Amino acid sequence: MPNRATPDYEVLAKLGLGKKTIKCYETLFNNGCAGVPQLAEQLKLSRTGHYWLLKQLEAKGFVSSLKTPPHPAYFFAEPLDKALRAYADYQRQLARELIKQQNEILIKRSGKQPV
Secondary structure (H helix, E strand, C coil), X not given: CCCCCCCCCHXXXXXXXXXXXXXXXXXXXXXXXXEHHHHXXXXXXXXXXXXXXHHHHHHHCCEEEECCCCCCCEEEECCHHHHHHHHHHHXXXXXXHHHHHHHXXXXXXXXXXXX
């Protein structure tokens, strides 16, 4: 794996990521790819809890997974600059969805159709 500069993990805390989430990203970043059982053992978290955490990180663009059935998925950390861009895209999409939902609620309440 190429040698990458260690990211400033304080950035992740400023984005609202929790300590366990940051530790998971940090562990993957420092150790390369790993499966859920290995990460769960290293970070003292249940496999189920860790799988959920990894899927959240993946949805936000901080980690990616490599799936080769029938083998379990392996996860790896994205470089922080790439992850931050992906997270910004994730947040923009989330904001668009929330605005759309809010508009639909307002339309239902008013009984009027949008112009």
